[in-house]
Amino acid sequence: GAGVSQSPSNKVTEKGKDVELRxxxxxxxxxxxxYRQRLGQGLEFLIYFQGNSAPDKSGLPSDRFSAERTxxxxxxxxxxxxxxxxxxxxxxASSRYQETQYFGPGTRLLVL
Amino acid sequence: xxxxxxxxxxxxxxxxxxxxxxxAYSNSASDxxxxxxxxxxxxxxxxxxxxxxxxxxxGQRVTVLLNKTVKHLSLQIAATQPGDSAVYFCADDxxxxxxxxxxxxxLQVQP
Numbered sequence: 548g549a550g551v552s553q554s555p556s557n558k559v560t561e562k563g564k565d566v567e568l569r570x571x572x573x574x575x576x577x578x579x580x581x582y583r584q585r586l587g588q589g590l591e592f593l594i595y596f597q598g599n600s601a602p603d604k605s606g607l608p609s610d611r612f613s614a615e616r617t618x619x620x621x622x623x624x625x626x627x628x629x630x631x632x633x634x635x636x637x638x639x640a641s642s643r644y645q646e647t648q649y650f651g652p653g654t655r656l657l658v659l
Numbered sequence: 660x661x662x663x664x665x666x667x668x669x670x671x672x673x674x675x676x677x678x679x680x681x682x683a684y685s686n687s688a689s690d691x692x693x694x695x696x697x698x699x700x701x702x703x704x705x706x707x708x709x710x711x712x713x714x715x716x717x718g719q720r721v722t723v724l725l726n727k728t729v730k731h732l733s734l735q736i737a738a739t740q741p742g743d744s745a746v747y748f749c750a751d752d753x754x755x756x757x758x759x760x761x762x763x764x765x766l767q768v769q770p
Contacts, residue, residue: 551702580757589748590703592757606757638702647693648758650702 549573551651553639559657560629568624568654572641579622580640580648581614590638596622597644629658671767678736680764682749687730689753694723694734697763698745706734708752736766744768 552571560566572579577598582590592606596616607613611629616622626633634657640648672678684692690711695703709716709723709732716723722735736743746765750758 582758589760589762590750590758592759595757603757640702647705647708648752649705650695652700652702 551639551641551649553637553651553654555654556652557655557657559659561659562631563628565625565627566629566656568626568637568656570622570624570639570641570651572620572622572639573649575619575643576641576649577619577644578642578648579616579619580642581622581624582638582640583608584636584638584653586635593624593637626656629656631658634658668762669765669767671769672739673769674739674741676739678734678739678743678766678768680734680736680747680766682732682734682761684730684732684749684751686751686753687727689730689751691752692723692725692732693750693752693758694721695748695750696743696745697748703748706747739766739768741768741770 551573554569558566579596581593583593584590594607594614595603611627614622614624636653636655638650638653640650642648693708694706696706697703707718707721707723709725711727714725720737725732744767746763748760748763750760752758
């Protein structure tokens, strides 16, 4: 079946611009996660959605980062006024409630 | 705070040899761990998991060992193949919410 998909696969932007990254989870997965992966490093948790519960935003690094999810479907991660240190791969994962997370291919963001 | 880390950043093995990738964790309350494989340009892929009521679990060519006494787990890959070349992460999924990842070990398989 279809896995987690993310778009765009690559994004180059200028410092100060806003960007939107999209994640389409696996159908039926109630949980959705966003992670950031800097070059050569592990994954940093950003935000977690579970069904209609309030999202866990404890990993967002600053108020320039926000995310939304409509029901149990698509999620968008928005980074406002991008900075060079925002350059990373942004990974989305989804899961059934309290089950294994499955990852998308990621969006590679480069801020010039 | 909680940390999950790896002992070696890069492991180079000959094709056909067995590989062992190690990982340490700090939270003694952790009870569920996952190993992921990440190939270049792709997202992490689930390999195998283990719960704290077990000390060993086997999959196809892979075995995970858990030593709760020293808070250490390892991933063993038998008869390593070129297709196994990737970065391997251990992750703590105790809270069933956000995974806590180590920094990763790059496995290089020499033909």
